[in-house]
Amino acid sequence: EYVPLRQLDRFWQRVLTEVEGPVLDRTRLRIVPDTLRLQPVELHPRVLSAVIEALAQGRALDVVYRNAEDLCAPARIHPQALLQRGPIPYLFALKNDEDAPVRLYALHRMVRAEVASDTPARAAAGFDLDQAIARGQADFGQGELIDLELRVRGYLATVLAACPLAPGQWFEDEPEGSAFDLRVSARVPSTGQLLRWLLGAGDNLEVVSPPDLRHVVAVQAGKMAAIYSNLSGSDDAV
Structure with a gap:
């Protein structure tokens, strides 16, 4: 009753910050991801403070943004x-005079950021941060949900039985003699993060459906196998 169902992240934040009730300081509680922990990006001076100020005051932001092709351009x-x-x-922000879409801007790509103190920020119709995250927009998805079916084994079967991919996940034991332990089904956002997770599971996982995702994983796995076909290493691998 004390811990909200599958909301341990919020519970730990309360334990760290609430005045009333049990409190653990940061010498006794840490929250870490279960992925490889990369070092944080470096931000241009004053970018973060300008972004926070604009967001807190409801103001537009004038930025110079460097895109993935290393080209810089101004935008409001x-x-x-x-x-x-x-x-x-x-x-998450609207660009210039656009009413949609709400775009994702990486702060380390902002070369400059200044609060447009005379211009209120326009609110995106219907935007909700929790819903955007749930739809996979935080992972650069387009809001598409797919019905994912997997066969899993080993450590992954144990993990998914305890930590579902999504609410409503369903699983059953594989038939006797199968190379896998469980068949798992869940409706999940179609994102790059999902693809990376599937590839990272190696031979502990098989994508059964959807067929197009199975094909993508098979192609990527084939390319990876080609790189390692010469176990001694080679400069000719493609």
């Missing part, structure tokens, strides 16, 4: 919410 963006995703902070 309208902050909606901040997100810390692993080692990188991101800003």
Whole structure:
């Protein structure tokens, strides 16, 4: 009763910060991800403070943004919410005069950021941070949900039985003689993070459906196998 169902993250934050009730300081409680912990990005001076100020005051933000092609361009963006995703902070925002979509801006790609003190930020219609995360937008998904079916074994079967992929996950034992332990089904957002997780599971997992995702995983696995086909290493691997 004391711990909200599958909301341990919120519970731990309360334990760290609440005045009333049991409190554990940061010398006795840490929350760490179960993925490889990369070092945080370096931000340009004053970018973070400008972003927080604009968001807190409901103001637009004038930025110079460096894209993935290393090209810089100015933009006036309208902050909606901040997100810390692993080692990188991101800003959900509308761009210039657009009413949609709400874009994700990586703060370390902001070369400059200044609060447009005379311009209120425009609110994106229907934007909700929790819903955006649930739809996979925090992982650069487009809000598409897929019905994922897997066969899993080993440590992964144990993990998924205790920590479901999504609410409503269903699983059953594989038939006797199967190379896998469990068949798992769940409706999940289609994201790059999902693909990386599937690939990271190695031979402890088989994607049964959807067929297009199975094909993508098979192609990527084949490319990985080709790299390691020469166990001694080779400069000719592709």
